[in-house]
Amino acid sequence: MDADTALRRIGYVNLPAQFEEERTEIMQAVEGVFRRGDFIGGEAVGKLELELSAYLGTPHVVTLNSGTDALSLAMKALGIGPGDEVITPPNSFVASTASIVAVGATPVFADVLPDQNIDPAAVEAVVTPRTKAIMPVHLTGRMADMNPLMKIADKHSLAVIEDSAQSVGSTYDGRMSGTIGTFGCFSAHPLKNLNAAGDAGFVVTADAELAARIRRLRNHGLINRSDVSEWGTVSRLDTLQAEVLRIRLRHLPSVILRRRRNATQYRQELAGVPLFIPPCRDIEFNTFHTFVVQTDRRNELQKFLATKGIETTIHYPVPIHLQPAAAHLGHRRGAFAVTERQAEEILTLPVNQFLSEFDISYICSSIREYFA
Known part of the structure; x- marks a missing residue:
């Protein structure tokens, strides 16, 4: 580092x-x-x-x-x-x-x-x-x-x-x-x-x-x-x-605006990078509680970003049907293929309203560096 x-x-x-x-x-x-x-x-x-x-x-x-x-x-x-x-x-x-x-x-x-x-x-x-x-x-x-x-x-x-x-x-x-x-x-x-x-x-x-x-x-x-x-x-x-x-309800429109601004910048700067970012539909307004990307190199990317000082998380690494508490429901691995694949590929990037344009650019350049 x-x-x-x-x-x-x-x-x-x-x-x-x-x-x-x-x-x-x-x-x-x-x-x-x-x-x-x-x-x-x-x-x-x-x-x-x-x-x-x-x-x-x-x-x-x-x-x-x-x-x-x-x-x-x-x-x-x-x-x-x-x-x-x-x-x-x-x-x-x-x-x-x-x-x-x-x-x-x-x-x-x-x-x-x-x-x-x-x-x-x-x-x-x-x-x-x-x-x-x-x-x-x-x-x-x-x-x-x-x-x-x-x-x-x-x-x-x-x-x-x-x-x-x-x-x-x-x-x-x-x-x-x-x-x-x-x-x-x-x-x-x-x-x-x-x-x-x-x-x-x-x-x-x-x-x-x-x-x-x-x-x-x-x-x-x-x-x-x-x-x-x-x-x-x-x-x-x-x-x-x-x-x-x-108090925070009065500030909520500004919070949403800033988070959507960050998401737009991510989409622009990560264009062409081999990540899947779910597109927004014309009939939806997404408030971006989280900004989640998908890649089959998730674990390696997360470790690399950590060396750059970038904190990421995973929402959620173990599907509910595979949790010990759900064992009585009788589901085995393979029961819900899309969920299970996503659990191995999803990575949540920072999108909070206090990030600057420079912060987002730094994260995106670090991601591009990893894939390069």
Whole structure:
């Protein structure tokens, strides 16, 4: 490693830079919560729900303490449980499948397309009389192909639960992520484009009754201070996190703009390099939660970039169906060929909004150097 490279480090994320950019707003908001003492159920929670509703163009938003709870409570609200099946891809973060198992249902996997999103034809092939819902995962900030998925759901009278954890602000055919299916489930984990200072999430729906049920389920099933209508859980969003998310929701359009700028620069500077970069469709608006390339020399490329001070990661190296926890489902290697091949080839490059044009050029020149 030469002296110039030794001084350069490009991180996958840059949370300290985000805090410096928002320091005054964040500290004022935090101080306000402590002065009021409204740590749970504070006014900011309701305000955030209204602001998210306006941003997404959906009538009902219920804030929760994680994206995983958003998925689980959506299924509970629909009455999905033991004996039921939910179709989902095997290449997501484990939370997608774990939420299905958590309600007692059975995850049924469908393989994915070259862009890493679920294949509608594969979904159609695994629908059974026990299927109750389809859970597409809008991976990397690109939405799944929702029109054919909704046709399948309508044909078989299935609910659609959009795992929108990585796609806040993304659109498909003019509609916002999370607003096409029965439910849209979002994570606001610190690594997301809209990020809290800890765990957080929310669920959106156009159905007032389903939203009301999730509001009960997130608070022990209480309908008032003394009466419990059904057994629930504790999944309330803290007021502190609501205040942070209100600030960051105002900044979200700028965050998305800068990430899309970085993705465009990657595409331009990596043209002709032997990498597969999924193209964007005319009907989609990709917010680039991650920027993922594919190459059969992934491991060697990742090691080379590390010597250049460039941090990369893999989303995700072991498909869910091959995880030890999924052994009871009976899948063997080879069951989902596209997912398994991608798991060996995908590499996530830094795309965060604090990268400069020079940073992206340095990463691209390093990639070109490797392939040269």
